[in-house]
Amino acid sequence: MRSIEDIAARLSQALPPQVAPLREEIHANFRAILQSQLAKLDLVPREEFEAAREMLAHTRGKLDTLERQVAALEAERNA
Incomplete structure (x- = not known):
């Protein structure tokens, strides 16, 4: 299974080039969202x-x- 970091990186890399200046911030947001949602799954x-x-x-x-x-x-x- 991919780590949260890998998934967040892939999502941020899939963004269009126009948002490149915001890529790091978006990457951090993706990671935070993934972590919070996975925590709710009670795995x-x-x-x-x-x-x-x-x-x-x-x-x-x-x-x-x-x-x-x-x-x-x-x-x-x-x-």
């Missing part, structure tokens, strides 16, 4: 996401095992 870092995903997979495995055990116990009880 989590990739490492935190991966840790939660691994924990969910582990929990899902335990749940599957418990469901099989309950089914076996119910079958045993009904037999």
